[in-house]
Amino acid sequence: MTSQRRLLLNMNLIGAGAHTGAWRWPGNDPSAFASIESYVTAARHSERGLLDAVFLADTPALRDGIAHHPQLQGFDPVVIATAVTAVTQRIGVIVTASTTLSEPYDLARRIQSVDVASGGRVGWNVVVTGTPAAAANFGHLAFPDKSGRYARAEEFVDVVLALWRSWHPDAVIADVAGGTYADPALIRAIDHRGRHFEVAGPLTLPPSPQGHPVIVQAGGSPQGRALAARTADVIFSSATTVTHGRAFAADVRALAAEHRRDPRSVAILPGLITVLGGTEQEARQRADDLHELSDPADTLRRLAFGLAVDVADLRLDEPVPAGAFRADLADLAPSEGNYQALLALARQGLPVREVLRRAGTGGHRVFVGTGEQVAQDIAQWHAAGAADGFNLMPDVLSDGVPALIDEVLPHLRAAGLVRHGYDTSTLRGHYALPEPEFG
Template sequence: MPRTRPGQIHLAAFMNAGPGGVGAWRHPDAESGWFSPAFYQKVGRILEAARFDFVFFADSLGIPRSFGNSIENHVHYGVGTPRLDPIPVIAQIAAVTEHLGVGATLSTGYQQPFNAARTFSSLDHLTSGRAGWNVVTSFQDAEALNFGNEKLPGRSERYQRADEFLEVTAKLWDSWQDGALKLDKASGDFADPAAVASINHQGAHFQVQGPLSLPRSPQGYPVIIQAGSSPDGRDFAARWADVIFCSHASIESAIAFYAEVKALAARHGRDPDHLKILPAVTPIVGRSEEDAEARKLEFEELVPAEAGLARLSYHIDVDLSQFDLDKPLPPLEVKGVYGHYHEVLEVAARENFTVRQLGKWYGARTEGDLVGTPAVIVDRMEEWFDRRAADGFMISPTHVPAAFEQFAEHVVPELQRRGLFRTEYEGATLRENLGVPRPASGEWKSRLR
């Protein structure tokens, strides 16, 4: 396939600090050391050897009860539970790697800006500039119930709070000027007080005096990752995100999303090339097309329809048990992840699925249709890249760590052979490896509405 677009593909890895996707833990080659540092450190070493940009961990703040208003199916099938706090997990990975970026999810709905700013600045210092923050607003009532609320706020309200949350964290990260630390042993000057200032933020959701108790970190701000797909989410991501994680059921929908979000970034005064869009893909690598399809079928057989429905109910925060499972999915008012719902609608219309069939498909879906030999998989990745459907890909494994090992052993060399992916890390920080500039102090102000 002839190259039509300059540049190289970016690769990131999607993880849960637990058993992962539905059926993933049942795979014969899956390991189950989810409560051991060695499990995550092994994954980190695999990804760094393959020259991935970063690994990031999803998270939520409660066991879902979206299906049948009960935790039963979620616990029985391991859907969204158990999950470790991802912050200490990424610290364990960072300790055994030198170049791989490490990202963790933290919700603006149930945290405070000062804590978030301090946590991710600390991680950025301790990793020499490899930290990333996956910003979420939370998306299910089960989380609200763990923090003294009966219901999750509406989407617009959640994003208004998130906007102010990011504004406050940016102010705190900028509250120390670059070069404020002097560390002059002869004169006794530790830092320049004139280069450290309170922020005195007074807003609708937060009152924060500042300054932060840490100097500005190597990246200025950690890399901001975001997965908003609703209109509010897209606008938020276009202002704040360095990386957008998304999910699409076709290349056509991916191209449309890519064009819209890049245009939104430009309207916010940003260089669209500094916003990297990484759709989720689930590669299944085979020695032949037939071998890959057999591996896919083997994985699908591990997933009961009820487990997939529990997962989908959790992601869109709608109880699907209330519907006739052998009829088509009716129109829904979705409180959860808009992007997943849009993907499901596209597939349901194309395949004429019932709710039950949707559950089976969703539980074992192989995003991006990357099933085949390494050459076939890279052909499809190159097409998405060249047609501006993606700047790279978020690799979501069928099972861990073997799926990452297979991708690293077979697909990465084919990407490198075609000049589509690095053979060595180019930069010292995650921002440098992504080609995303370090923000100047106060740069965030130009992004506000």
């Protein structure tokens, strides 16, 4: 199935870039995370490359180590999405928002507002926040455990979907001569009464041309996979090998089938951090230069968080001590998918320095090479059924985004794997997803 789907590609816009040294890279804006123009420029390059969407993560708390490293994200993603969709025509925008820290009606209305304003180009990345610092900013001092957070998330997504479907597409009649604007019977309150939420509805806007925003999810834990399989159109993964990617895809699609969903309609997109050069040697030199610009204490702290270990246990030239690994993942703070990816590398006995080179600090795979080599790698994963596409994560935003567009996409286009021009105008259309159902 995977090899038959056109390759799907997003550009992940992370502050100054996915590499921890990106903010110090020559020519890059050290405060790119606080510059709307930086996101807009990257989105325009991505649309020039005919990508499906740009992806916007979220970090609703001040990061540790701000003295030596800027925020990865600062703006509310909905604000960035509004700016990006205002100056682009076709490319989609996926915004991250937490079910742990938000309220369903407010989130549903904000995201649908940008979806309608953009003509149906928005997706929602559903996240279940496990960071106490973020929870404290929203008054959640009694932070629920993982099972409690996912129980809330299950109901939250159901409420948002019900709100997005509260206006039938045929509700607006707009009969100026007859004086009838809408059919009230096709605009329905949802009157939700559940364990976590009581929401009357309906929303205040009719649906966009794509029906409602695309649902994206990235949970790697059993609870996350269950939520994704039941509700998500697109699933991000942290797969670092073809074998891992195939297994993840098979598992999620089997779960989707249990919910009577067509497993072929679920798209799997692993993250891929790219470090490009005109030659392989140039790419490796670029990677070395970026590592030199990284703050060792900061990278170790982030890796320690990703592995859920004490930073004092990590030494750059030594493996992660086997005794530091957690046996109980019941209340793991970092993403379990990223945790498992980092754990697989750490258990190979690699020095911490090499773990950082191969998977950064967050668990996503790092590819260092030429544009042609990156394209070949992407094509191999796609053909093997390990990915329907990728969430591309350039090392440095300012020059890494145009490099991906100019040095990787031509090879994929020549291989017939990506489009030669937009033939749809909505994000759901770009992903070739089925139309949503309205009652």
